[in-house]
Amino acid sequence: MSTSPSSRTAPHEIWRGIRQTVQTDTFGGILLLAATVAALVLANSPAAPWYMGLRETSFGPEALHLHLTVAHWAADGLLAIFFFVVGLELKEEIVAGRLRSPRIAAVPVIGALGGVIVPALIFTAFTVTAPGDAVRGWAIPTATDIAFAIAVFAVVAKGLPPALRVFLLTLAVVDDLFAITIIATVYTDDLQPVWLAAAIVPLVLFGLAVRRGIRHWWVLMPLAIVTWALVHASGVHATIAGVLLAFTVPATVTPRARVQVGTDADGSPIHDAFTAHFADRFGPISTLVAIPVFAFFSAGVTVGGWDGLVSAFGDPVTLGILVGLVVGKPVGILLAVFLLTRVPSVRRTFELRWGDMLGVGLLAGIGFTVALLVGELSYGVGSLEDDHAKIGILSGSVIAAIVGGAVLAGRARRVRQTESASPSPGAS
Template identity: 40%
Template sequence: MAKRITLDFLKTESASGLILAIAAVGAIVLANSPWAHLYFGFIGAPFTVQLGAFTETLSIIDWVKEGLMAVFFFVVGLEIKYEIVRGELANPRRLALPVIAALGGMVGPALIYLALNMSGPGAAPQGWPTPVATDIAFAIAALAVAGPKLPPNLRVFLLTLAIVDDLGAVGLIGLLFTDHFRILELAGALVALAGMGLLGRWRRAPYLLYAVGFVIVWGFMLKSGISTSLAGVAAAATIPLEARKPGRPGVLEDFMEGLHPYVAFLILPLFAFCAAGFSARGIGLSDLFGPVALGVAAGLFLGKQIGVFGAAFLVIALKLARRPTGAKWVELYGLSLLCGIGFTMSLFIGQLAFPSTDAVAQGQVRIGVVVGSLLSTAAGMAVLAWAQRRRAGEDLD
């Protein structure tokens, strides 16, 4: 069943990948057009949500990031849970590979960035966390478009790697850029998660109760000051795999198949449209070769592929982990390249690493993220497309 679900997901993402790209390009064009004020006015417009005692006012872009994207992480968490319990990652040696590769994919970019920013005019070592993150949405869409016929286990590997990578990035945000978080609200989220776990023991529990539990966990996590992406992944871990009735799909499968089209065709394109737009005004040619821009671009394009592929090669060579079933080395290398798509997450961390008053550094961050992400996308998709054609040729032979 896992293979069938993953294949269905790849078909959906292949169809939505073009929509995602159009949304991102459209945002960049609008942000640098005469209508830029309308675009930035829309994504920055305040919006208040009130449910009983819960009241929160955020901008549209923050609601998309903190609200809708939590649903995306919930769906991703569902698939990873299934693979860990019954699928490809049930073998600890296969689970170890994406985890260790993700760690390598964080260390590599940071070291390359620091090598270019430890000294000299314009150097800014505090920006080292900027290139460590992978943009899950864009990386998965790129894989779906470039290699829809490659082994489905590659997608599971990339998903797990990107989740571990982003959790590490969220941890860095918490350690380096969060002034404080609220203990009571965090405790409330943990209690709500425990309640969802107990709910999973009730075989015929209505799906509405799971939805309510997720919203409660999300609300507490939002108020605690911790990224709501953790709420999505944690809530997914409480969903049972067993079916409510004999002969029916499992609860986890029902949620995954029911939510995925909304994530692929609505949430991710909206996220891309809101988060991808940035203004190139005020960015000069000299900024293209500034230490921050070079550090971020090189960290994403070179550091990611060296860190991810190098760590994967090392642990496989030492027989500490196994390659994903059916995967070839060139395909793992293609995925390592896609991990250099930092884009929205890297832009977000870059904004935290440098004060808004430092226009030069902020401009270089944008240049580095865009250049590094575009190079990683183009190279990764080219390698994976070539690998897919090579497989097709071998099948004919």
């Protein structure tokens, strides 16, 4: 039986469907969760020696200090792709998006700032008298995981105002901006100015090429890799290179820097900025490869049974992170937004309900990808403090997801019940 041409699905249509699925909030969260569970199972099973050995396997050239373990390649290399995508989102929001208007951007920006300060203060209060360098991890509970938080929101918050998702997304993106700044300034111990200055050359060339409309991978990729390698050699965490490269990409449609993405109903070409083009290309790589691989090699912590859990939860590091994420995040966000909305001009434009805001504040306590990275930078991979930090991050994130998801699901259920009970406009 032959298949008519009209019933066949073209390869590009199949790929488009796959890419749309990959880019959904729910898919990214499920993949990240699967990688995390796999890491925890392996680290606490008879396969633990194999898992730990794989994580500590080193490879790469000695030049520019690039002979790294697999775990470091995941954290320093793959996460640079994630931060490149985050940087593109930040650039687009600042130049042409929600952060363009100071009045509109003020609420999530100030909320994000409160969500950074209060968890940091809580962690410091728990660890300031602890022995050693426990307080060094003060920035761990300050970050919100975009993929996890948006995935939970997509599942439970159907029917709630679209502006609520915009608030959460903007909050998480700005939150990552604060985290990036902290990583670049606080966790750079051995700065090598010569290498950092050398990184400016390929960075500028990358920016000039993109602004002239060049998008050939064989031109841009070598420049990006050299920039990353030089930033890594400078002592600044290499993920910052991803953000710097993203910020050179134009976020507005210009004659030279634009990409044709299709045609309209009249057959006229439709163009888009390079930020959207690169985010569309690298977003699936970040979702499918960078984030889950990093989670697989970073989330695997050997708990050590019941005694191990008791020991971990007796550590101020674990408790500071747990309380910082579950309590500090929502308190900091809600308090900052409440104080800001006392300003009359802001209060008039603020339309979200406080019950919905509570659910979003709780979801913001899902600190995972960046929190794990900051934990490793604070204490070193494989240290006891880092293992306890991971337990605090994982347990705090799970509690925040469950409680925040339950609050938003309950409010979404009430909205749907109210809408179903209301008579339709045409009913007599």
